[in-house]
Amino acid sequence: MPSVAVEPAAAFTVPVPRGRGRQDWRSALFVAPYLLVFVAMLVVPLAMGMWLSTTKGDLFGTERWVGLANFVRLFGDAIFLKAVANTFYFVLLTVPFLTLAGLGLALVLNRQERWAAVLRTIFFASTVLSVTVVTLVWRLVFLPDGGLLGVTAEALGKTPIAFLNDERLAMPAIAVTTIWWCIGLPMVLFLAALQQVPRDLYEAAALDNASRWTTLTRITLPAIKRTFFLVIIIEVILQFQLFGQPQLMTLGGPNNSTRPIVLFIYEAGWxxxxxxxxxAAAQVLFAMILIAAMVQYRLSSGKEAA
Structure with missing residues (x-):
């Protein structure tokens, strides 16, 4: 049988489009401004803060590397530990109420009537106010002498309560102030989510004579689940950074009962x-916020997968 010589197949090559490298460079140039700003505004300050937390320095620039000594000192500082506890307490007071109240307002005001539009504007208006204005208004509410609550108590024959001078009531008073100030953001986020829910689902539920509770639990809440967790994450990050309200209303008192971590950082540094x-305290706060956000993200991802 005669042998047949088989020539090796030519190597298959993928043609590279001309100008591909030039196109990649153009894409990189479009992204470069954002990357420069990101590195300059976030990465560099974060790296500098991490380095600074391992040094002993002052405003005049004299630095001496001390390793983890600042962190060891922090966790032995009773005032810092009190500030950590105060911050967690404040987050627990505000985040659940902001989330649920924002959802409730969105459910009530998700209408086309004029009164709903007016109320949406009123509830969101407080969000655009500065912390100075907000705290000034609420100090006038909580003052025992001449304040709104004090005058009301006297009119009812009761003794006015000095909310901002009471260790047990000062932080809840700041929490009420913050809830009034920040309720607009979760309300708007929930409103945006509710308006994306298909109307067909509600029409089908109405044809099946579904109750309002069934419609809420079987259609509305599952449809806005991602927004629900997003609001929680945003509010946790925001409320962990409590600063202006206690600084302007109580100066961290009485007896450090309203001193949060950010106020501790400000006083230690400035x-x-x-x-x-x-x-070092700022790095601890960053780690707390990061862990809280990651835990919440994992919980939300797990529930969505289930």
């Missing part, structure tokens, strides 16, 4: 001039 110590 009043005591211990930049390394303040930077």
């Amino acid at each position: 009043r005591q001039w211990e930049l390394g110590y303040a930077a």
